Amino acid sequence: MKLGMIGLGRMGANMAQRLLRDGHEVVGFDPQAAARQALEKHGATSADSLEALVAALPAPRVLWLMVPAGEVTDQSLDALLPLLAPGDIVVDGGNSNYKDTLRRAKQFDAHGIAYVDCGTSGGVWGLDEGYSLMIGGDEAAVERLRPVFESLAPARDSGWGRVGPVGSGHFTKMVHNGIEYGMMQAYAEGFSILKHKTAFGLDLHGIAEIWRHGSVVRSWLLDLTADALQKNPDMAGIAPYVADSGEGRWTVDEAIELNVPAPVITQSLIERLRSRDDDSFTDKLLSAMRNEFGGHPIKKE
Known part of the structure; x- marks a missing residue:
């Protein structure tokens, strides 16, 4: 699967590397050029803007956010929404408040875009050990993302799962x-x-x-x-x-x-x-x- 990763801090960069190791294609975006260059060394491509990131992905697109909770997440999503189309999926893998997630999901759902929240645990060890993934969202959207979750988790059949509808992942x-x-x-x-x-x-x-x-x-x-x-x-x-x-x-x-x-x-x-x-x-x-x-x-x- 080819997906876009927004936010190439330590966690985002490590998750991108784990996906690359398992054969996925990753296009990364981060405001910091050094972060983009570092990811490229692991075999990914990068984009210097959200517009370029979206343009580099095949439709329907998958965008995964790993940015700080709160205002930064809202700013990123506000900039991203006009660039997307019905059928696309946005995954928030950060530690957002589930109430914010419910609000954002309504906004994206009105445009026919699936919003998936993924509570992610594993810290700096996740790159080698895998991540515990607590996922909330539409069943069909989560199933479509199964190959991504299987690659990020400690094992393909354990350490991850859909816990309920949108918001439940971040709540968990x-x-x-x-x-x-x-x-x-x-x-x-x-x-x-x-x-x-x-x-x-x-x-x-x-x-x-x-x-x-x-x-x-x-x-x-x-x-x-x-x-x-x-x-x-x-x-x-x-x-x-x-x-x-x-x-x-x-x-x-x-x-x-x-x-x-x-x-x-x-x-x-x-x-x-x-x-x-x-x-x-x-x-x-x-x-x-x-x-x-x-x-x-x-x-x-």
Whole structure:
């Protein structure tokens, strides 16, 4: 299959390479000339504009977007829509909010263009290991894209699937990332407890390696944790600041809207926000309260 890839950042470029390896033809577009040139070295062709990209594809066309969620996605789609024709398919493989996806799908459906949302997990390892693909959209459109999904997934018959109608792919990926927040927080807290038990002189990397085999807490995330602990046992040079890209917030918002208790995911999000407060007024006020009611000492800066 020949398809266009819009957005040649690390994830988009890696996905394009995986498709090329499996015999697909890829035409890539990115505003950065260096990104286009890098992809060409792997056997793809590139276009220096959306117009040129669309013109290079046979009808009916398949366009796959791997651009940041939000405004950039809207801008890309607004520019792309007038260039397409009925029967074309647009796939959003980024981490868009599913509510935005529903809005965009209506817009494209009015023009006879299928809109497919593909929640994509796999990160920088996806190039070699394959991607977990959570797909939402019309059944016929998804089936038409089967060869693409089979090439991107870890195996042709596993690691991917249509989870429901349009919007459901990004919704599923949102919840996936919320779960990821909770798992990461639990691992981080557990290893912190181990590290603070200095009397035992515990080898955190060694413990991670033990847990990786046979333990009920083994996972790919634990594999990556073990790798990180081997490279940097004390996390030297890493600031205690944890970013979030939105999916955890959206998951918590959805849980509240659906009246579903999700305390672990919610607290893991709060901990990320807390990590960014270099000058915590909250903690200062807590210390002052303890001093007021109990005369407890205040630690000076």
